[in-house]
Amino acid sequence: MSNHIFELKNPVGDSQGAIMMEVMDGVVIDAQKKIDILLSSSSTLMNKYINTNQVTDSKASKIIIIVVVFIMISLVVGGFFYVKEITKPLGFGHDGIAPMSGVGVELRGAFRVGTATMNYSVYTTNGPTLKTPSGVEPLESGMLMFMNLKDNNNNRAFGSRIGLLPFSNSSTEIGFSYYSAGNVGTKGTAYENIGAKLFAFDFSFVKQLPEIGGIVDIKSQYAKSTIDNITYTVEEEPGVFEDLIFNNVSSSYYGQLSYRPTMSGTDFIKKLEFVGRYSKLETPIGSGFATNKKEFSFGLNYWLNWHSVLKLNYQNITGEGGHDVVGKINEKALFLNWAIGF
């Protein structure tokens, strides 16, 4: 079975996108069209996957150890926070401090303890790459770059997550995850031996509560990243160099609450969903990517059917610093999004 999986040519994973119109400070600045597949449970894809690998589902269902080419990193709570919201929380996605996915192998499973359920995941991946002064974004030297299809050294990152669903109704889950990469610098450079360690706590509560006539969904996570310190000499202007010395520790957290009045007597109201989120990101003071910002977002979703949704989100990010930003920021954006999953 494992051999068949290893021969998998086309990884089965998520891609994302949407028809999106972004309005910032009242001015339409961008409109782009993408195709969105929010859930990766495409039966077509999976059938192709099984046929390609000549594995019967009954045989495959007995396998506890699953090895996949493209794995979802368990640092993220299921990775589904963006089903409710259009954007990702601060600290996730582009220039994020935690990985969303990686290339490697993973072993995961679950078992029952009394009426509780515990799940586990251990994996090894190519690991992150350290941005350095010789890279394309020298001012972001010291930042980790995930999603590396190509490895920059011989070192592997190792990670694990343990989750506990303490109640028999599986409504609540708490998780702890740890991720370590001995070397994140490119082989043969001065940064070769720089290492990185990340840990995260996550919490999830999803339950239909008759008292309030609907489904409540709460998700939150705290993540912290620690990278070995080294001096980065960056050429700020041609011929002008500056040493960037900082304590390379970053952290982020978010909390998201959504409510869907599924027990309403009105069909239209049943399909509505209200969502709000707060997130915060802090990156090292003294670095070229120093930032301290927070995000509030509120959204109204309308479920066209069980796997298709219209989403309207308002987002406000305040603070200072960040990607190509010096000084204070106050970004306001309105997003309109249609998403479909299979």
Next chain:
Amino acid sequence: MKTLNILGISTVVLGIITVFTLQSCSAEQVAAYKNNSGAQLWGENCIRCHNIPSPSSFNDTDWSTIELHMKVRANLTKVQADKIFEFIKSAN
């Protein structure tokens, strides 16, 4: 200091796990849990990440494929997955 932090965090995590695990191990609770139906497990587990499709949304072959996929993605135990998809196929 770092070692103390890691030890502290680990202790708290282990403590929480131990407390919840012990409280969930009484004979009555375990017996009640074992009687959970596929329909109940279906409703409780699937909404953790997505809306619940109708059993008629897919045929039995598709559901078998989805079972394999969701067993992995949702970290379902074998018993949970068997009960859930047995129910879905019976209602399909």
